[in-house]
Amino acid sequence: MDEARSIGAGDLRVLHHPVLGDLPVSRPVQITVDGQPLVAREGEAIAAALLAHGILVCRTMPRGREPRGLFCALGRCTDCLMTVDGEPNVRACLTPVREGQDIWTQAGLGRWEGPAG
């Protein structure tokens, strides 16, 4: 893993910004998404960590397994529902990443699997 990735700087990370300045160094937070390890930035929303690494799909819909991802980022549309640590219907756009979080793409209405571990 190169250094950029280890500070949570995925492909789509804005490292330099003319108004906001350089991306501050943050503590890396280790999460897994569909079983794959991924490094996120402390304090960010799950959906942001995923998007930074080019992962766009959060859930599939009951009808036709249509994929959905971040749409409103406000907690209103529920297109970003994921199963997090066994709990279904967690809004990835509002929920911050946490060390060791186990995140799964949610199929349909999700299924309660109890806390992982």
Next chain:
Amino acid sequence: MKSTAIAVIGAGPAGIAAALAAAEAGAAVTLIDEHPAVGGQLRWRIAPLRGLDDALDGLPVCRAAETLHERLAAADVSVLTGAVAWGLFEDGCLAVATPGGSFLLQAEKIVVATGSVDLVLPFPGWTLPGVMTARAAQIMLHLHRVLPGRRVAVVGEGPDAAEIVHDLEMAGAEVVLRAADPAQVVASGEGRVERVSANGERREANAVVIALGRQPDPELALQAQVDLGYSTRLDCHLPLRSELLETSRPGLYVAGEAAGAVDLAESFAEGRLAGLAAAGATLERIAAAQEALARARSPERSAEVDRLRPGSPGEARPETGVGTPWASWAEAAAAGGQDDALAQVALCRCEQVTIGEVRQAIEEGAVTINDIKRRTRAGMGLCQGIFCARAMALLLHASRGIPLSEIVPMTERPPTRPIPLASLVEVEE
């Protein structure tokens, strides 16, 4: 049950101004916002601020949010962030959900300052991952420092679209296509956006940003069934308000974009007036706040506000014509049979109800939004219709000729958010 003299819902510029003013007038104030920090839309915008006060003007908008937070801390306002007000019941009783569960809050006066959400309209491919609202794009760019994509198409025109184009380019994304009219846009790809076409141009793109403008979101006031009037500028219904911004329900005020305020300066000035009025401040203070509000409004907006007073039904939209760019969308949506490009497109994202199914419900006799809802489930999903009610109204208008002013918003019921069932059980008494 917890209680407070004044509950302010929404900590954007309007809610913050209301809370500060009410506290200044000596009232006990609770300010509630569902986001983790105060500031509302200020938190993720970086354009230079204009029209608030000398200490703030010129700062990037997001820095002003920090300053306002300091002012709240200095005033004696109790601030609850990460808390959604999901129900407004009789006699000023609010249901509030936090990650730790729900509680009831009894308030003598309530100021609803819940702002707006982005206006969206369906086009083929609009449910693909990679398609998002302008606000989502700003939140990703500025709060989380992530590009929505490297190659982005922007749908919409006007100042909000211009701002997001500028934001995207400043952060290093390439805006590969701009389209004013959502009726002309098609996004496609395998499981995510890969291509976008509009007006005969076709580009490879990995994100589409919808920037059609904003729509007021006075959900809690709608739950309280306040009297509404029609705004022809926004093509939607708004709460009718007295000179002091009180609705037809005594003690319930609406301020800021939730009531149709045009910009930040007006939202801030409305918030201050509502806060002072709710706290029963002195007449001198209230008069000064009214003057400041009048200065923050354009003559057109002042005239609109006068039409939206109790006892006047706003202004009826002429039978034909809807504000652009929605007119051509409405026509296209109403025109097709069952197999045109729009028939299979979801109108209601949550319940996956297609435009074709809504057309059919209208053909079979649906004449109100509630009719469509009952027949198709459109608008019954978790978003409570906030992202589809406008499209339904336009489709009804264009296919049946019903003036938009006569299409009443759908009935709002608590909860206004998809809160966990456990929250309902846990409401502490």
